[in-house]
Amino acid sequence: MKVSFVDFKREWKMFNKKFVLAFKKFGQSGVYVLGPEVEKFENNFAKFCGYKYAVGVSTGLSALEMILRSYDIKCGDEVITVANSAVATSLAISNVGAKPVFCDVGDDFLIDVDKIEKLITKKTKAILPVHLFGKICNIEKINIIAKKNKLFIIEDACQAHGANFNGASAIHTKAFSFYPTKNLGALGEGGMIVTNDLKIKEFVSSYRNYGQQGRYNHMIKGTNGRIDPLQCVLMGVKLEKLSEFINIRQRIAKKYIDKLKGLNNLLINDYNQNSAYHLFVVRVLSGQRDYLKKFLEEKGIDVLLHYPTTIHHQQCYVEEYKKINLDNTDKFQNEILSLPCYPFLKSKEQDYIIKMIKTFFSK
């Protein structure tokens, strides 16, 4: 059996009639840059996330970058984040001229809150936790540290649409990505910031649009980081199904956990009902990860690594960070394996994956 990691053709089959209707309406509207469709999607996404404001931008990277800029984080500043994330998390910090300071992660793959404080210096301006794989960081604890040290918190929620952010997290400005594989993905690219802070909303609304406030009135040196209204129209169709899709992801995750628990050399986190399960990542111990990966691939199952090379080992960062120790981050890099987990995964496909993993470990 062939099992894909994701299969966009299945998604297309479900939505295509609605997509085509929405596209026709969009074409007839004659408004192809920003405009009412963008505003409608922003309002609906803000509501979905329980926030006052949302501003659509071109990518998740630009969302993170613009939030950093809105706090005036720049050259000479430091931002504490993690090295096991998409490289975009750090690029956003580097792109505004600041320095990413990497904190190690805990067994849950998320920022280890007990290791944050010792990284704080006079230059630290913000903590940028990443809700990796759709799992929620310990924001209560991060709030306490940030308050004590007068730091901003910027949340990278690019993998966490539909996660159950608890009250402590609901107050911070968050960045989302609409890269096609995300829990809410565009048929192209897109990103969004959600915030309750009117000043940040106004800054990002202007910055994404050449720094304009009113036509041809450029108040700040901005960029063209606008979201594409066609993507807003298409994602508006998908947003209606997002809660249902998160439930399916959670069901898939629970089944993996129930059926795979107790296997020697396979470590799985407990089921967490707050997680949006963007990715389902296990740890394979005793140096067996690459063998399991190869075995599953030979059986026709697509598996991936998130991420095969952590940020501090990437060519573009390695020189700067060759002296830092991130024990868990480094260890997990050789153990992690992402199994297919998306709303269109068929039950018989998941049964096959589980059977093949059990076969591997029974050998």
Ligand SMILES: Cc1ncc(COP(=O)(O)O)c(C=O)c1O
């Ligand atoms: C955790 C995380 N942060 C940031 C990004 C950047 O998003 P985008 O690809 O839309 O720029 C991604 C997406 O890959 C991500 O997974």
